[in-house]
Amino acid sequence: xxxxxxxxxxNAEQSDADDGYLIDNVSRRTFIKQxxxxxxxxxxxxxxxxxxxxxxxxxxxxxxGADAMPHGWVDNPLVFVAIAAxxxxxxxxxxxxxxxxxxxxxxxxxxxxxxxxWSRVHVVQAPGDEKRFxxxxxxxxxxxxxxxxPMRRVGAAARQMLExxxxxxxRVPVTEVRAEQHRILxxxxxxxxxxxxxxxxxxxxxxxxxxxxxxxxSADFRYIGKGRQGIxxxxxxxxxxxxxxxxxxxxxxLYAVVxxxxxxxxxxxxxxxxxxxxxPGVVKVVELPSSPLPAEFNPLGGVAVIASNxxxxxxxxxxxxxxxxxxxxxxxxxxxxxxxxxxAVRQPGKVVRQQGDVDAALQGAAKRLEAEYYLPHLAxxxxxxxxxxxxxxxxxxxxxxxTQAPQLTRDKVAKWLKLPEDxxxxxxxxxxxxxxxxxxxxxxxxxxxxxxxxxxxxxxVTWTREDDLHHAYxxxxxxxxxxxxxxxQGKPVAWLHRTAAxxxxxxxxxxxxxxxxxxLGMGVINVPFAIDNLRxxxxxxxxxxxxxxxxxxxxxxxxxAVQSFVAEMAAxxxxxxxxxxxxxxxxxxxxxxxxxxxxxxxxxSPALYPVDTGRLRRVIEIATREAGWGRQLSKGQGxxxxxxxxxxxxxxxxxxxxxxxxxxxxxPKVDVAVDCGPQVNPxxxxxxxxxxxxxxxxxxxxxxxxxxxxxxxxxxxxxxQLTRIDDAPRExxxxxxxxxxxxxxxxxxxxxxxxxxxxxxCNAIFAATGQRIRQLPIGDQxxxx
Numbered sequence: 116x117x118x119x120x121x122x123x124x125x126n127a128e129q130s131d132a133d134d135g136y137l138i139d140n141v142s143r144r145t146f147i148k149q150x151x152x153x154x155x156x157x158x159x160x161x162x163x164x165x166x167x168x169x170x171x172x173x174x175x176x177x178x179x180g181a182d183a184m185p186h187g188w189v190d191n192p193l194v195f196v197a198i199a200a201x202x203x204x205x206x207x208x209x210x211x212x213x214x215x216x217x218x219x220x221x222x223x224x225x226x227x228x229x230x231x232x233w234s235r236v237h238v239v240q241a242p243g244d245e246k247r248f249x250x251x252x253x254x255x256x257x258x259x260x261x262x263x264x265p266m267r268r269v270g271a272a273a274r275q276m277l278e279x280x281x282x283x284x285x286r287v288p289v290t291e292v293r294a295e296q297h298r299i300l301x302x303x304x305x306x307x308x309x310x311x312x313x314x315x316x317x318x319x320x321x322x323x324x325x326x327x328x329x330x331x332x333s334a335d336f337r338y339i340g341k342g343r344q345g346i347x348x349x350x351x352x353x354x355x356x357x358x359x360x361x362x363x364x365x366x367x368x369l370y371a372v373v374x375x376x377x378x379x380x381x382x383x384x385x386x387x388x389x390x391x392x393x394x395p396g397v398v399k400v401v402e403l404p405s406s407p408l409p410a411e412f413n414p415l416g417g418v419a420v421i422a423s424n425x426x427x428x429x430x431x432x433x434x435x436x437x438x439x440x441x442x443x444x445x446x447x448x449x450x451x452x453x454x455x456x457x458x459a460v461r462q463p464g465k466v467v468r469q470q471g472d473v474d475a476a477l478q479g480a481a482k483r484l485e486a487e488y489y490l491p492h493l494a495x496x497x498x499x500x501x502x503x504x505x506x507x508x509x510x511x512x513x514x515x516x517x518t519q520a521p522q523l524t525r526d527k528v529a530k531w532l533k534l535p536e537d538x539x540x541x542x543x544x545x546x547x548x549x550x551x552x553x554x555x556x557x558x559x560x561x562x563x564x565x566x567x568x569x570x571x572x573x574x575x576v577t578w579t580r581e582d583d584l585h586h587a588y589x590x591x592x593x594x595x596x597x598x599x600x601x602x603x604q605g606k607p608v609a610w611l612h613r614t615a616a617x618x619x620x621x622x623x624x625x626x627x628x629x630x631x632x633x634x635l636g637m638g639v640i641n642v643p644f645a646i647d648n649l650r651x652x653x654x655x656x657x658x659x660x661x662x663x664x665x666x667x668x669x670x671x672x673x674x675x676a677v678q679s680f681v682a683e684m685a686a687x688x689x690x691x692x693x694x695x696x697x698x699x700x701x702x703x704x705x706x707x708x709x710x711x712x713x714x715x716x717x718x719x720s721p722a723l724y725p726v727d728t729g730r731l732r733r734v735i736e737i738a739t740r741e742a743g744w745g746r747q748l749s750k751g752q753g754x755x756x757x758x759x760x761x762x763x764x765x766x767x768x769x770x771x772x773x774x775x776x777x778x779x780x781x782x783p784k785v786d787v788a789v790d791c792g793p794q795v796n797p798x799x800x801x802x803x804x805x806x807x808x809x810x811x812x813x814x815x816x817x818x819x820x821x822x823x824x825x826x827x828x829x830x831x832x833x834x835x836q837l838t839r840i841d842d843a844p845r846e847x848x849x850x851x852x853x854x855x856x857x858x859x860x861x862x863x864x865x866x867x868x869x870x871x872x873x874x875x876x877c878n879a880i881f882a883a884t885g886q887r888i889r890q891l892p893i894g895d896q897x898x899x900x
Contacts, residue, residue, distance in 0.1 A: 186522070197208075200667075210262070215808055216550060219796065224795060228267050338607050342796070359546065360546070368573055373417050374419075375582070379408070379825070397431040413560065414558075423427060449491065453832050460615050461596065464615070481601060484597075485685055488596075488678070493836060497549055497550060504574065504576075505528075516562070518554070522541075532563055593672035607646050608648060613652045613861075635653065636670070643701075646699070678756075678878070696770075751773055751775060754770070755877065755879025756768070762787065765867075770878075780842075785844045809843055813837050816838065
């Protein structure tokens with residue numbers, strides 16, 4: 116096995132010395148030099164041999180969390196830490212940074228246990244190599260909850276190795292020395308040695324056994340839980356020096372854009388490139404192979420124009436003449452499909468959870484309610500659209516790209532180019548947003564194929580905003596039908612939920628018309644309501660476009676429907692919404708998710724992560740208290756509540772709205788209460804929840820992708836709008852519950868803030884106007900003539 120120094124040096128030799136490309140804002144060779152000086156370079160791993168494409172599947176039998184993910188986790192300090200002779204500490208971040216702050220938070224955990232001075236820490240982005248670094252798929256709000264403890268052990272082990280090296284040099288018992296802010300102190304004499312003075316000797320020592328590690332007490336943390344560290348890349352980002360995938364520059368770089376089939380499964384019948392080749396700067400026109408359906412993460416095919424600059428490539432693409440075979444999905448129409456979903460949920464579907472006798476309870480109810488909720492397709496629309504650069508030299512392909520799944524990207528490129536995995540290097544840049552889109556490497560494969568077509572010359576594929584919106588892996592369209600029965604006292608006695616939506620599984624397999632356990636476990640099957648008679652059904656729904664994960668995935672439609680319907684039930688019962696919701700949840704109890712039919716539980720152990728209704732009740736109580744629930748408001752103003760459990764975190768939201776006489780909506784304030792367990796970086800938690808709030812408002816008020824004749828109708832941000840600053844909430848207050856001790860499991864943070872926003876907003880609109888919103892986006896439904 117090569118050690119890390121050999122691996123990184125081999126990669127460095129593949130690159131031109133004068134490329135001028137920075138992965139982590141220091142030169143590659145400086146990075147190599149830092150690691151070589153320390154000797155912290157031996158690679159070990161704990162592989163879990165699962166297919167990367169199954170990362171979202173239920174946990175393997177007996178395995179949960181990081182153990183159930185492909186290639187598991189690694190906690191060896193020789194993999195993640197390097198200390199130079201001058202004491203500079205380099206820490207590898209193996210997860211992708213897309214605004215969530217993980218390039219700060221994970222290295223911060225290592226630095227704290229290492230007793231490193233943060234001002235002397237340099238963060239290095241890992242290339243795609245899960246056998247070396249452990250799982251690198253940055254999805255599912257799990258980076259910190261899966262790697263908090265491994266990274267603590269990395270830092271503690273490196274600290275103890277430095278302490279042992281100092282004790283050996285001074286010839287004193289190791290019990291007489293301790294690490295303290297980037298130096299080792301001999302307590303009796305007061306002598307000190309800097310980390311740089313000890314690094315070489317420390318690296319030669321055996322890595323301490325896991326059981327012998329002395330982790331810090333939480334009271335001694337310098338960085339963890341404090342929220343005082345700014346984003347590591349913050350200065351570079353705001354000054355324009357940060358390097359994203361779209362910024363890649365290499366010597367001799369060519370630029371490419373692709374015209375892809377507008378309909379899923381479409382193929383090129385013939386094309387005429389003569390006019391395109393006459394455009395100044397156009398070098399070559401290449402037809403890309405199409406991928407048979409289901410296309411998984413493979414490219415869609417089409418025709419690429421390669422040029423000396425992106426503008427020339429775009430103009431050449433505009434000049435192409437292409438005749439298409441649009442295939443079986445050319446009739447896909449959003450309005451017609453909505454009617455299909457409505458018909459589906461009005462008939463019995465596959466029963467996925469059942470208790471009691473719902474039909475009898477509905478028949479005998481004093482009052483019956485029913486409602487249907489619709490959400491359209493959504494596109495991730497990251498500010499940086501997909502972009503990738505590839506270069507092939509001497510049988511080795513090197514990639515520079517913004518990816519959430521570097522190992523999967525490596526696997527797919529190797530397969531398409533028919534290269535061994537070790538002949539593909541994926542350099543991970545900063546991501547200008549991801550939201551799930553950049554975990555699908557179709558755009559990277561395009562770059563690799565085009566470099567191959569150009570005899571290995573470097574080629575950068577850039578997606579325009581139109582490309583991004585037309586060819587996303589869309590968030591599913593959804594129709595949710597709910598029915599309930601109330602007794603004479605207004606108490607719920609029956610609950611029926613039918614959920615119909617094309618499944619993500621359709622991207623991987625034919626005839627996948629039922630939602631997966633993963634999707635049903637996102638707020639449908641696992642509702643923790645104290646109702647004796649409950650049935651959940653899943654009617655079939657065929658997919659006609661690519662369906663992929665999106666920030667918070669199926670929690671969005673499910674939370675919207677469930678939490679909106681609860682508010683309707685409360686109104687029908689003549690009760691306060693908060694009190695009704697708390698009664699519906701019932702007393703504080705810890706529920707085994709499997710007893711609710713949820714065998715997935717976000718991939719986590721049901722013993723460590725039960726559904727805790729006490730925690731759900733608590734965030735509701737805090738959000739409503741902080742928002743002043745029950746206070747008198749002026750005409751046209753209202754408060755709306757929603758709460759949701761997702762990614763093993765509990766969130767409650769109260770939205771305050773004002774609707775003027777013309778139907779213009781404004782949002783003076785949003786209060787969000789969050790219980791995510793221990794808080795590693797509170798500053799980043801607040802930022803992510805604030806961002807989730809803005810995104811949730813945007814999706815609820817504006818977000819819609821629609822299809823006609825099989826093609827997306829929205830072209831750019833004038834049609835697929837995002838919330839602008841004047842329509843954003845004027846104030847967002849995030850209330851983090853007092854943190855739990857760090858020996859308890861962590862929850863997710865990046866996604867749980869999104870789902871409750873839309874229902875809370877629509878419930879507030881009802882409180883302000885009496886108008887129920889059951890279809891998103893809200894759009895102009897409030898506007899009056």
